[in-house]
Amino acid sequence: MKKEELSEDELLDQVTSTEYKYGFTTKMDSDTIPKGLSEDVVRLISKKKNEPEWMLKYRLEAYKIWLSMEEPDWANVKYKKPNYQDIIYYSAPQPKKKLDSLDDLDPELKKTFDKLGISVNEQKRLSNVAVDIVMDSVSVATSFxxxxxxxxxxxxxxxxxxxEHPELVKRYLGTVVPSGDNFFSALNAAVFSDGSFCYIPKGSKCPMELSTYFRINEAGTGQFERTLLIADEGSYVSYLEGCTAPQRDENQLHAAVVELIALDNAEIKYSTVQNWYPGNKDGIGGVFNFVTKRGICHKNSKISWTQVETGSAVTWKYPSCILKGDNSVGEFFSVAVTNNFQQADTGTKMIHLGKNSKSTIIAKGICAGKSDGSYRGLVHISKGAKNSRNFSQCDSLLMGDKCGSHTFPYIEVKNNSSQVEHEATTSKIGEDQIFYCNQRGIGTEEAIALIVNGYCKDVLNQLPMEFAVEAQKLLEISLEGSVG
Amino acid sequence: MGLLENIQKNIADNPILINSEAAFSKFLELGFPDIKNEEWKYTSLKKVISYEYEIEKNTEEISEKEIKSNSLNFHNAIIFLNGKIYSKPKIKGVTISNFEDQNPSFDNAITALNASIASNGYSISVDSNTVVSEPIEILFLTKNSSNNFIQYRNNINVEENSEVKIVEHIKNLSEKICFTNSVTLVKLKKYAKIEHNKLQDNNDNQISIDHTYVDQDKNSISTINTLIFGGLFTRNNLNFTQNGERGESNMNGIVILDNKEFADNHTFMDHKMPNCESNELYKGIYLGRAKGVFNGKIMVQPDAQKINAFQANNNLLLSDNSSINSKPQLEIYADDVKCSHGCTIGQLDENALFYMNTRGISKEDAKAILTFAFASEALDKITIKELSSLARDLMSKKLNVNLSF
Known part of the structure; x- marks a missing residue:
């Protein structure tokens, strides 16, 4: 009740003057190669990783494709294009010996993780989450x-x-996101240094949540991780992804590729809480988050993307589903929060190819400060996708009169047995809503919190328990002063 | 040779054709847009500009009978035959003439081309405090022995407190293709009001690209109704700019296409000032191999607070080979606004059809009733009685049913 007298403007001030809590750096020796990108650098990365010949070939091909491509500029974001020769493409925390158990972990590293609030220890047994941690470019710990x-x-x-499993990697790598798919996927294919790999065998249900934690530590580095997740026939997995970065004045590039493969009757639930450093309140620094995420659904399978986007100076990502098999299901739930000078152009693509395929899109944008948030989505129903169904809803909530909110949905329907619905609204928190709460003894700040919470509920409900708590906390940090 | 070469050759032979060097060099610089251009992503001009065209040459005579049978026969009618003004009415408080744009503006390749070679079109100027009681019909008739490319540049100026209703109608009477590239500039002064109806029941030889720019002063109300009942290729660009407070802009559209017909409705609503409103409703019905495109953009500029902007695009796909691409967009830079868009694509409700069947209504009739009901929300916005009944007739003809209710 103490802050009840705060006017809306004051609240907005609070909202826009929030600090990033994960902005520390960890002092650690690291094995870093010189800046710049060339064929030699690609070879060097491959050599450092002790990779087989086919992998090097794959990288070099991707590098050639990348050279022939131009950086795209169609997104509704403005940023200074990174100088690709001014980025360190490989940085690994030292010492780099193989870890048998988590007790062998570098104490500095351990401290970092404790600060981040990720406990790579027995606590995890309680919460039942297996974690793979990727720092800068290298996976440093995998539990369980x-x-x-x-x-x-x-x-x-x-x-x-x-x-160890070259046959699986060889078979699936690049099948959903080919190297030549776009500028950043080509770059990623050429220089990716690590990432997570997951395979769920036929008919098994993964008993715990799998999780990857990404962290950029070294200055001047780019993070290019690659995630490949294969759910074999009839299996189920829930996968979580989180990320943070230190506070720096430079813009760091993060160009990841995530590929999901759901074979017949499989189900993948992929959740992301993205909290890269968003830059300070004058818009200096922050991570460029240019990510390609795509999944393919075979017969009767399901892929569900859930994302809570609060970080990054510039976000540019569209987790997509190719609904190839009959009766396949694609889902996309997203909350994107932008504050200060953040820009986000995010959304999804649902490509319906199989009969009776279904997709649901719920995208919620919250814009504050001088930020810009865009929803860009594609729903494509091909001629063969009979009786397919799509429902899309994208809403934006504006907090402050200097921010912008945009929607760019593309809807393409090529047959007459499918139904597509799309709706979008943009509004601010109604004065009448706040007044109603005030009347019932709820302070303005709590009322805003209540409304924002309710507004995001559809999406937050989709997150696994452990993440839902973290996501709530993040919303709090991102919109501090108005969310509780 | 295609259209571009036809134009260049024509201009080389006859340099006086050009009104504006700047516009023409802009057109040459940009060229016809291709599908890599975001605004033309779903609309390919490739085929349209590959045909051979005569530029602005119409030779065939058009008889009085033909005029009569193709006109709505309103008391006030401006008639263009083969691009030239043929007759115009005398209306108190209204000045009508051939529009000569001294300083033609343009904002893309197509309008630049129009600006550089258009020399015909109407100019309607309504004096202040004048309500034009009867609607004005504008009829463009063409008849030619070879494919023809023709430009119109029109101007409507409505002064303070005045009101006018217009029906615009383009008709190609020959078997050859007529490609019409028209630009209409509408200016509404404060408290002015316009209802502009575009009737596009074109035949399979008509290609049309239309750009309409509506510039609104405070408290003005504009309504543009687009009725597309055919045509080989139709692309409409409606651009509304609200330059004063408390303005209102309405767009309604009905699209019914069959066979291999194609229509693209591009609308852009620019809210520059606070306390304004816009409403947009487009209904599309697609049969045969017809293709439709809808692209609606609502822009709310910074500080344009208290805006209500609504947009709806509903589509019925009634055949297996029809398709629709829809792109409703919102770009909002002000926070105290209520903006929404909705888009649906689907079929007639099976249950409703079955219900009617059980009550003895034949399948065809039931379909027609439901389809008609679907479109009627937009149809009801037309306030000119004659036009609205004509639209009903054209609809039932297109749907191949007898709407006797």
Whole structure:
């Protein structure tokens, strides 16, 4: 009740003057290669990772494709294009010996994780989450590996997978997001240094949440991780992804590629809480988050993307589903919060190819400060996708009169047995809503919190328990002073 | 040779054709847009500009009988035959003439082309405090022995407190293709009001690209109704700019296409000032191999607070080979606004059809009733009685049913 007298303007001030809590750096030795990108650098990365010949070939091909491509500029974001020769493409925390158990973890590293609030220890047994941690470019710790191995589930870093399960990587890598798909996917394919790999065998249900935590530490580095997740026939997995970065004045590039493969009757639930450093309140620094995420659904399978986007100076990502199989289901739930000078151009693509395929899109944008948020989505119903169904809803909530909110949905329907609905609204929190709450003894600040919470509920409900709590906290930080 | 070469050759032969060097060099610089251009993503001009065209040459005679049978026969009618003004009415408080744009403006390749070579079109100027009681019909008739490319540049100026209703109608009477590229500039002064109806029941030889720019002063109300009942290729661009407070802009559209017909409705609503309103409703019905495109953009500029902007695009796909691409967009830079868009694509409700069948209504009739009901929300916005009944007739003809209710 104490802050009840705060006017709306004051509240907005509070909202826009929030600090990033994960902005520290960890002092650690790291194995870093010189800045710049060339064929030699690609070879060097491959060599450092001790990769087989086919992998090097894959990288070099991607590099050639990348050279022939131009950086796209169609998104509704403005930023200074990164100088690709001024980025360090490989940085690994030292010492880099193989870890058998988490007790061997570098104490500095451990401290970092404790600060981040990720406990790579027994606590995880309680919360039942297996974590793979990627720092800068290299996977540093994977927990619960042996427990999972008993069930035939492979959960490891992708470089390990390249060494130990080359047949799986070879078969699926680049099948959903080919190297030449776009500028950033080509760059990623050429220089990716690590990431997570996961394989769920036929008919098994992964007993715990799998999770990857990404962290950029070294200055001047770019993070290019690659995630490959394969759910074999009839399996189920829920996968979580989180990320943070130190506070720096420069713009760091994060160009990841995530590929999901859901074979017949499989289900993948992929949740992201994205909290890269968003830059300070004058818009200096922050991470450029240019990510390609795509999944393919075979017969009767389901892929569900849930994302809470609060970080990054510039976000440019469209987690997509290719609904190839009959009766496949694609879902996309998103909350994107932008504050200060953040810009986000995010959304999804639902490509309906199979009969009776269904997709749902719920996108909620919250814009504050001088930020810009855009929803860009494609719903494509091909001629063969009979009786397919799509429902899209994208709403924007504006907080402050200097921010912008935009929607760019593309709807393409090529047959007459499908139904598509799309709706979008843009508004601010109604004065009448706040007044109603005030009347019932709820302070203005709590009322805003209540309304924002309710507004995001559809999406937050989709997150696994552990993440829902974190996401709530993040919303609080991002819109501090108005969300509780 | 295609259209571009036809134009260049024509201009080389006859340089006086050009009104504006700047516009023409802009057109040459930009060229016809291709599908890489975001505004033309779903609309390919490739085929349209590959045909051979005569530029602005119409030779065939048009008889009085033909005029009569193609006109709505309103008391006030401006008739253009083969691009030239043929007759115009005398209306108190209204000045009508051939429009000569001394300083033609343009904002893309197509309008630049129009600005550079258009020399015909109407100019309607309504004096202040004048309510034109009867609607004005504008009829463009063409008849030619070879494919023809023709430009119109029109101007409507409505002064303070005045009101006018217009029906615009383009008709190609020959078997050859007529490609019409028209630009209409509408200016509404404060408290002015316009209802502009575009009737596009074109035949399979008509290609039309239309750009209409509506510039509104405070408290003015504009309504543009677009009725598309055919045509080989139709592309309409409606651009509304509200330059004063408390303005209102309305757009309504009905599209019914069959066979291989194509129509693209592009609308752009620019809210520059606070306390304004816009309403947009487009209904599309697609049969045969028809293709439709809808692109609606609502822009709310910074500080244009208290805006209500609504947009709806509903589509019925009634055949297996029809398709629709829809792109409703919102770009909002002010926070105290209520903006929404909705888009649906679907079929007639099976249950409703079945219900009617059980009550003895034949399948065809039931379909017609539902389709008609679907479109009627937009149809009801037309306030000119003659036009609205004509639209009903054209609709039932297109749907191949007898709407006797």
């Amino acid at each position: 590996k042996s427990t999972l191995a008993k069930l035939g589930i492979i959960f490891c870093s992708i470089s390990e997978a390249i060494q």
